[in-house]
Amino acid sequence: MFPSYSYSFYRDRSELQEQIRFLVDLFCAAAEREQQTGEKIVELLSSVCGHKIFPLNKTDMNDDYYQSDFLLDLYSQVKDRETKTGLSLLPSLQSVFQSATVWIINLSERKSSILLEVLKLQSEKKQVELSAFTHEESEVKSFLQCLPYISQLSFDPEWLDGEEPIRFLVDLFCAAAEREQQTGEKIVELLSSVCGHKTFPLNKTDMNDYYQSDFLLDLFSQVKDCETKTGLSLLPSLQSVFQSATVWIINLSETESSILLEVLKLQSEKKQVKLRGFIYEESEVKSFLQCLPYISQLSFDPEWLDGEEPIRFLVDLFCAAAEREQQTGEKIVELLSSVCGHK
Numbered sequence: 001m002f003p004s005y006s007y008s009f010y011r012d013r014s015e016l017q018e019q020i021r022f023l024v025d026l027f028c029a030a031a032e033r034e035q036q037t038g039e040k041i042v043e044l045l046s047s048v049c050g051h052k053i054f055p056l057n058k059t060d061m062n063d064d065y066y067q068s069d070f071l072l073d074l075y076s077q078v079k080d081r082e083t084k085t086g087l088s089l090l091p092s093l094q095s096v097f098q099s100a101t102v103w104i105i106n107l108s109e110r111k112s113s114i115l116l117e118v119l120k121l122q123s124e125k126k127q128v129e130l131s132a133f134t135h136e137e138s139e140v141k142s143f144l145q146c147l148p149y150i151s152q153l154s155f156d157p158e159w160l161d162g163e164e165p166i167r168f169l170v171d172l173f174c175a176a177a178e179r180e181q182q183t184g185e186k187i188v189e190l191l192s193s194v195c196g197h198k199t200f201p202l203n204k205t206d207m208n209d210y211y212q213s214d215f216l217l218d219l220f221s222q223v224k225d226c227e228t229k230t231g232l233s234l235l236p237s238l239q240s241v242f243q244s245a246t247v248w249i250i251n252l253s254e255t256e257s258s259i260l261l262e263v264l265k266l267q268s269e270k271k272q273v274k275l276r277g278f279i280y281e282e283s284e285v286k287s288f289l290q291c292l293p294y295i296s297q298l299s300f301d302p303e304w305l306d307g308e309e310p311i312r313f314l315v316d317l318f319c320a321a322a323e324r325e326q327q328t329g330e331k332i333v334e335l336l337s338s339v340c341g342h343k
Contacts, residue, residue: 016070019055024077031087042092050095065131068104071097075118094121102127102203104156107134107168112142119149129203131156133168140171144179144187153194154203160215165201170222177232188237196240210276213249216242220263235266242266249301251277252313257287264294276301278313285313285320289332298339314340 030041049055055070056063075097078089090097097118103126105115119126128150134140155165176187199207201215220242223234235242242263248271250260264271273295279285300310321332 016073020070020074020077023049023055023074024081027078027089027093028081028085028087031089031092042089046093046095049093050099052099052101054096054099064100064102064129065104067100068102071100072103072105072110072114072118076114079117090121097121098123100126102129104129104131106130106132107139107143108132112139112146116142116146116149119146122149125149125151127152127154127203129154129156130165130168131159133159133164135167135171137171137175140168140175141179143172144176144191147187147190147194150194152197152203154197154199154206155201157202157206157208157211160201160211166215166219166222169195169201169219170226173223173234173238174226174230174232177234177237188234192238192240195238196244198244198246200241200244209245209247209274210249212245213247216245217248217250217255217259217263221259224262239266243268245271247272247274249274249276251275252279252284252288253277257284257291261287261291261294264291267294270294270296272297272299274299274301275310275313276304278304278309280313280316282320285316286324288317289321289324289336292332292335292339295339297342299342 026045027042030045033039034041053067056067075090078093081087082089098121103115103118105128107130109132115128119128126149128146130153159165172191173188176191179185180187195201199212202208202212220235223238226232227234243266248260248263250273252275254277260273264273271294273291275298304310318333318336321336324330325332
């Protein structure tokens with residue numbers, strides 16, 4: 001029945017385990033028949049299940065979450081059945097576990113070791129998206145072993161509220177730095193490379209400039225705190241992570257200009273900055289002036305342009321720039337004018 005068909009299942013999470021059990025029974029029956037007849041039946045079964053959207057069909061193909069859950073559960077159960085029966089299934093089923101283009105995993109429910117074993121079966125590095133986190137030291141260290149097999153790391157946007165993802169990342173960076181000190185392996189650089197894509201911490205589908213800026217500014221602050229507490233040197237190796245944003249959106253009533261300045265100094269080129277909240281403390285206005293040499297274009301979030309707030313902030317900024325210019329001779333008003341002078 002296999003030669004001219006591809007195989008798929010109806011998407012129903014309530015029947016997930018039944019579907020997986022059926023497949024495992026099918027794989028075992030195929031392996032037993034192959035032992036008896038020499039016919040390449042496992043390879044044939046693998047080929048009809050090895051399409052890019054397995055176990056789904058084209059109608060349901062957008063459910064990457066379901067595909068990952070299904071394949072990770074399937075892998076675990078195939079391994080268990082191999083142990084119980086002595087059959088060798090996984091080598092012939094490699095194409096089945098290569099079908100996912102992105103692996104989405106909840107680390108609060110699954111061990112990193114299962115993801116690692118599945119990633120080792122891939123013919124190329126794959127994207128990994130985390131939908132929940134763990135802070136167990138052993139699991140964080142275990143996840144580091146997955147990095148050589150990951151092309152891009154991102155996070156499910158539904159799980160990005162609060163401190164959990166940032167805490168997990170800081171734990172991961174620290175564990176990587178400690179391992180690097182012990183082994184000399186460039187693990188922090190490797191971690192930085194999988195996080196250094198243009199849409200981090202999101203993927204292309206979920207990209208949001210506002211969220212990206214908030215996340216990276218918070219992450220920077222917590223990495224700095226971690227460096228102070230542990231004595232580890234993290235930021236030099238994580239530069240590409242903080243260069244991922246094409247525009248920095250900041251609420252100056254919530255985040256100090258000094259944090260933005262430090263992040264802008266890590267960039268390989270001048271970046272756009274968009275303001276979505278203002279502050280009128282003289283020290284903060286003067287502090288923002290120090291950011292100007294690293295800014296290519298200054299703009300304002302249209303949602304924050306009602307009323308006098310942005311105009312008042314700009315007037316304060318121009319006045320502070322003129323006063324500084326009188327004191328130092330530095331062409332700071334001209335610089336401010338240039339970043340505001342776009343069309």
